[in-house]
Amino acid sequence: MSAETSEHSSITRFRDELGRRGGTGRVVVLPDSVHTAALAAEALGCEVGAIANSLLFDADGSPVLILTSGAHRVDTAKVAAELGVAELRRARPEFVREHTGQVIGGVSPIAHPAPVPTYVDPWLRRYDTVWAAAGHPSAVFSTTYDELVRLTGATALEVD
Numbered sequence: 001m002s003a004e005t006s007e008h009s010s011i012t013r014f015r016d017e018l019g020r021r022g023g024t025g026r027v028v029v030l031p032d033s034v035h036t037a038a039l040a041a042e043a044l045g046c047e048v049g050a051i052a053n054s055l056l057f058d059a060d061g062s063p064v065l066i067l068t069s070g071a072h073r074v075d076t077a078k079v080a081a082e083l084g085v086a087e088l089r090r091a092r093p094e095f096v097r098e099h100t101g102q103v104i105g106g107v108s109p110i111a112h113p114a115p116v117p118t119y120v121d122p123w124l125r126r127y128d129t130v131w132a133a134a135g136h137p138s139a140v141f142s143t144t145y146d147e148l149v150r151l152t153g154a155t156a157l158e159v160d
Contacts, residue, residue: 031138066157
């Protein structure tokens with residue numbers, strides 16, 4: 001069985017969507033033990049800041065995806081005020097799956113059932129290569145800040 005046929009279906013969906021959108025990055029499947037930005041950075045040989053964490057939030061009942069540098073934490077009060085919502089809460093697992101079709105830890109910036117408003121941490125501009133989740137907790141893909149913005153239609157937003 002080839003790697004292509006044994007690949008998890010969520011990674012295959014991501015790969016297909018990345019190609020459809022003209023993405024140029026490569027998909028890498030990491031060991032299951034690499035479940036934090038710091039561990040992913042170590043496995044990839046990059047700075048933790050070059051890891052784009054895809055965090056889905058519940059903004060008064062609507063999904064909001066924030067792509068933040070692994071070096072930052074999202075200041076939810078600040079971002080809620082910027083977005084004009086009463087509260088920005090970390091989404092529950094069911095909410096994440098409903099709006100992204102993916103699980104926490106593997107949410108990619110694209111390949112969701114319907115478009116999700118997306119914001120990107122401008123700090124990621126500092127890196128020539130950015131790594132983001134590829135639809136599964138152990139899969140990531142390489143991209144650039146500009147390509148990430150193009151792929152997602154994201155708006156730059158200071159998150160911390």
